[in-house]
Amino acid sequence: MVINLSPSITNENETTSSLQFAERLKKVKLEVRSKISPVQGKIMHLKQELEQERHKRTELEYKLQQHMKEKQPDNSQVHGELNR
Secondary structure, three states, X not given: OOOXXXXXXXXXXXXXHHHHHHHHHHOOOOOOOOOOOHHHXXXXXXXXXXXXXXXXXXXXXXXXXXXXXXXXXXXXXXXXXXOO
C-alpha cells in the first residue's frame, strides 16, 4: 500500500487518518479459498478416480501382452519338428 503524506499542518488530520488506515490494513489476514460446489468437487474426484482406473487398465493390458508372448510357442521349434 502506498500512502500520501503531507508535512503541512493543514493536512494533519488526513495524514493521521491515512496512517491509521494503513496500520489497520497491515493486520488484515487474507485466506484464499476456492469456491467449488459439492457437485464440482464430486466431478473432480470422479475424474481423478477414472484416470487412476485407466492407468491400472493400461498396466494390466501390458502384463497380459507379456504373459501371452511367454505362452506362445517358439516358431523355430515348431517348424523344426514339422520338418522331421
